Amino acid sequence: MSIEQKIKQNIPLASLTTFKIGGPAKFFVEVKSKEELSDAVEWAKTNKEKLFILAGGSNILINDNGINGLVVKIANNDLRVKGERIECGAGASLSAAASLAIGKNLTGLEWSIGIPGATVGGAIKGNAEAFGAATADIVETVEIFNAKKLKFKTLSNRDCGFGYRASIFKERDEYIIWSAVLRLKKENPDIIQELVKQSIDFRQQKYPKLPSAGSVFKNIPIKVIERQNPVLAEEVRQKLSSPFENVGAGLIIDMLGLKGKTIGGAKISLEHANHIVNTGKATAGDVVMLISYIKQQVRDKFGIQLNEEVRYFGF
Numbered sequence: 441m442s443i444e445q446k447i448k449q450n451i452p453l454a455s456l457t458t459f460k461i462g463g464p465a466k467f468f469v470e471v472k473s474k475e476e477l478s479d480a481v482e483w484a485k486t487n488k489e490k491l492f493i494l495a496g497g498s499n500i501l502i503n504d505n506g507i508n509g510l511v512v513k514i515a516n517n518d519l520r521v522k523g524e525r526i527e528c529g530a531g532a533s534l535s536a537a538a539s540l541a542i543g544k545n546l547t548g549l550e551w552s553i554g555i556p557g558a559t560v561g562g563a564i565k566g567n568a569e570a571f572g573a574a575t576a577d578i579v580e581t582v583e584i585f586n587a588k589k590l591k592f593k594t595l596s597n598r599d600c601g602f603g604y605r606a607s608i609f610k611e612r613d614e615y616i617i618w619s620a621v622l623r624l625k626k627e628n629p630d631i632i633q634e635l636v637k638q639s640i641d642f643r644q645q646k647y648p649k650l651p652s653a654g655s656v657f658k659n660i661p662i663k664v665i666e667r668q669n670p671v672l673a674e675e676v677r678q679k680l681s682s683p684f685e686n687v688g689a690g691l692i693i694d695m696l697g698l699k700g701k702t703i704g705g706a707k708i709s710l711e712h713a714n715h716i717v718n719t720g721k722a723t724a725g726d727v728v729m730l731i732s733y734i735k736q737q738v739r740d741k742f743g744i745q746l747n748e749e750v751r752y753f754g755f
Contacts, residue, residue, distance in 0.1 A: 443469065443479035453502050453511065456494060458557040460651040461724050462502025462753070465492075465511035472515045474585070474592060477618065481587045484510040491587065492753060493616055495531065498557030499566060499654050503754030504724045514561055516618060521546075524624050525580065530561025530617040534568070537622070542636060547627035548578045550635035554643040556654070561617040565609040566749070567602050571638065576602035580623040587614040604686070605658050605749055648709040650717035656731060657689035657714055657746045668743045689746055690714030696737055703730040728755075 451468035454460050467489060471477045484491045490509030494500075516529030519537055521544050528537050537560055538549035551570040552558065558568060563575045564582060579602075582595045601608035609615050665687060666673040675695070676687050693699075693713035701708045702719070704726030709715040716727055735746050 443476060443483050446470070446476070447480075447483065447510070451511075453494075453507065456513070457497035457500060457502060457653070458651060459497075459501060459653045459722075459727070460718055461504075461722055461727065463504050463506030465507045465509075467510040468513070469510065470513045470515045474618065477512070477514075477585055477616065478590060480510065480512050481585070481616075482590065494753075495562035495565075496533070496557040496559040498555070498562065499749060500751045500753050501653060501724055501727055503752075505754065507754035512616075514559075514616075514618070518619075524626060526622045526624065528560040528620050528622060530559065530564075530619055532560045534558040534560055534563050541624055542632055545626055545629050545632065546624040547632050547635070548573070548622070548624040550632060551639055553636055553639040554647070556647075560620055560622075564600070564617055564620055565607055566605055567607050569605075571635075571642075574602070576600070576607075578622045578624060580621040582617055582621075583619045584609075585616045585618050587616055589614075592618065646712045648711045648715050648717045650707075650709070650719060652709065652715045652717045653750050655689070655714050655749050656716050657693075657734075658749045659686035659688050660692065660744060660746070661686055665744060672742050672744070688714060692738055692742065692744065692746075693734060696741055698734060698737065701730070701733070703733065706730045708734070 447467050447469045449467055450464045452464050454462045469480050471480055481491060492507055492509055492511045494511050494513045514531040517532045518529040519532050519540050520527045521540060524546060526537055526541060534552045534555060538552045541549045551573045564579060568575050579597050579600060582600055583592060584595060585592050609617060662685060690713040698708050699710050699713050705719045705722030706726035707717050707719050709717045716730055738744050738746050
């Protein structure tokens with residue numbers, strides 16, 4: 441089947457996101473092979489349509505009016521273990537990759553168990569992390585498709601430009617992640633299971649049950665808080681006993697008593713202040729207004745500027 445035959449029109453996207461919010465895609469296609477990805481990108485260029493890449497649908501907010509362009513969902517879901525490495529398609533579930541690793545007594549992905557909607561490609565792009573472990577720690581190589589040059593290329597870990605919640609893939613939209621090789625390590629099964637339990641327990645206690653996009657804001661370096669608001673920095677130190685470099689945005693929001701604040705169908709989660717939940721009929725507009733309200737309150741009361749981790753599609 442040609443790519444023209446696979447491309448669909450006016451496809452609802454809300455169900456493909458963890459927020460369950462957003463309008464339709466003008467054009468939509470799932471790609472399962474390199475050829476299909478290349479053909480889809482070329483089709484968008486030929487038809488002068490903007491290109492949007494959709495992974496697992498977490499950490500994104502889609503415009504209520506939808507997306508005016510071609511939305512490409514990466515459906516390369518292959519997972520293969522080779523020794524201490526896992527070869528992963530970008531569309532593979534991060535939790536599925538973790539479960540496969542755990543079954544082979546490989547450590548390095550336990551922290552990702554239970555993260556809703558996360559894919560390997562999305563985790564690499566955002567350098568997802570938890571409990572002091574980050575995706576960047578285990579990435580060996582990443583195969584990308586350069587949408588400008590229409591060529592596949594393999595990047596090393598160093599080429600990826602990883603940083604806190606950042607990578608070269610956030611800076612260069614033409615780099616579409618297709619697959620990756622993750623390098624893990626053999627470990628005692630009992631130790632692995634303890635790390636798995638830690639991850640599951642944390643998310644059961646802290647993650648909201650209602651639909652959300654995950655963390656809305658990036659954490660804040662303590663040095664920034666010290667510079668902008670020394671009094672706040674001291675209050676944070678009293679609340680956090682262990683050494684730290686970054687302060688969770690959720691703590692700052694919670695210190696303002698904003699849990700439960702609602703605009704329309706969007707609400708600041710009672711479980712975790714850095715999560716906004718969809719109570720059932722939230723619109724993207726509701727979420728945008730609530731994000732703006734939180735930023736204003738934190739800026740006015742503490743002199744701190746929050747920066748979004750959630751990405752906006754179609755705005």
